[in-house]
């Protein structure tokens with residue numbers, strides 16, 4: 001949860017942006033934060049919006065990257081692939097802040113970032129990637145998709161090791177942030193657009 005006072009950032013574009021990133025960084029660390037589980041939107045193969053809740057696994061403010069875990073066989077992976085428009089929505093009621101982030105998403109299956117997320121996953125978390133058939137498959141009975149040997153008990157590291165081949169990460173490179181802050185005295189809304197040439201955020205106030 002943020003510790004900054006409202007007065008410190010309410011009328012300051014730079015501090016409001018700092019506050020937005022702090023909420024995300026805190027949300028990654030704090031499982032109870034609403035920003036721990038943002039809504040991630042992409043566009044499906046028919047051009048329709050497609051949203052899902054995902055756990056925020058890493059926030060890299062310097063490189064404007066958010067990182068999520070996914071099953072390689074998931075529908076969103078096919079939708080996003082190596083590059084796709086992505087939008088992330090979160091609202092923190094106690095911080096009275098809505099963040100709408102947009103940018104470019106990509107799926108990675110190999111490399112240090114994927115290895116790091118895999119290593120940080122719990123055995124229960126890793127077990128999810130053993131579901132068979134693939135997530136989203138139509139089946140003729142209710143199922144977790146897990147083999148009965150894997151249900152109802154903590155899985156061993158050996159048992160979950162094969163799940164690594166179904167594991168991937170989604171990297172969202174943020175290019176635009178819209179910050180909305182709800183205040184009794186009057187709401188505030190700001191937009192930040194990343195300027196690649198300048199290597200800086202362009203910022204402007206909007207009417208809420």
Ligand SMILES: Cc1cc2nc3c(=O)[nH]c(=O)nc-3n(C[C@H](O)[C@H](O)[C@H](O)COP(=O)(O)O)c2cc1C
Nearest residue numbers: 037052053054055068069070071074075076077136
């Ligand atoms: C609290 C919560 C956290 C979730 N975390 C993830 C996650 O980190 N990664 C993920 O792929 N799906 C996660 N899901 C499931 C997705 O919301 C979604 O149902 C699933 O990924 C299938 O989406 P897709 O068909 O668009 O690929 C989570 C769901 C909930 C309710």
